[in-house]
Amino acid sequence: MLGAIALGIAGVAVPGSAAIAQTSAESAVVERFWVFENDNFGGGRKSYTGTDRNFENDEWDGTSRSVSDGTSSVDNNTSRFVVLYANRAEPGETNCTGGQYTSQPWTADSDLSNNNFDNRADCAVFR
Ligand SMILES: [Ca+2]
Ligand SMILES: [Ca+2]
Ligand SMILES: [Ca+2]
Numbered sequence: 001m002l003g004a005i006a007l008g009i010a011g012v013a014v015p016g017s018a019a020i021a022q023t024s025a026e027s028a029v030v031e032r033f034w035v036f037e038n039d040n041f042g043g044g045r046k047s048y049t050g051t052d053r054n055f056e057n058d059e060w061d062g063t064s065r066s067v068s069d070g071t072s073s074v075d076n077n078t079s080r081f082v083v084l085y086a087n088r089a090e091p092g093e094t095n096c097t098g099g100q101y102t103s104q105p106w107t108a109d110s111d112l113s114n115n116n117f118d119n120r121a122d123c124a125v126f127r
Pocket of ligand 1: 052053054055056057058
């Protein structure tokens with residue numbers, strides 16, 4: 001109700017400003033898949049906005065520690081299924097291999113231990 005009123009006012013008062021506001025709102029919405037070093041979304045964190053088939057060249061934000069084989073919890077803040085694999089894609093290859101863990105859209109998992117996937121992820125594929 002309030003939003004509709006505000007939009008109406010903006011549209012009437014300054015037609016151009018509505019388009020500008022819409023553009024900045026769209027650019028602000030970037031869906032991110034977060035992985036965390038510890039259970040309960042603790043420790044280092046790293047986000048992905050698309051498929052990344054090699055965690056070995058990634059570091060937890062603000063650290064020099066590799067993301068490889070360290071993920072203990074995840075927060076899927078995207079509309080996509082994200083499949084984690086235990087083995088990255090080998091150089092020249094396009095497929096990740098090994099054990100898998102599937103994260104459903106808009107869900108979080110505070111502990112991958114009960115999924116037999118603690119400290120195993122080396123690759124994330126957005127479906
Ligand atoms: Ca990477
Ligand atoms: Ca860990
Ligand atoms: Ca779990």
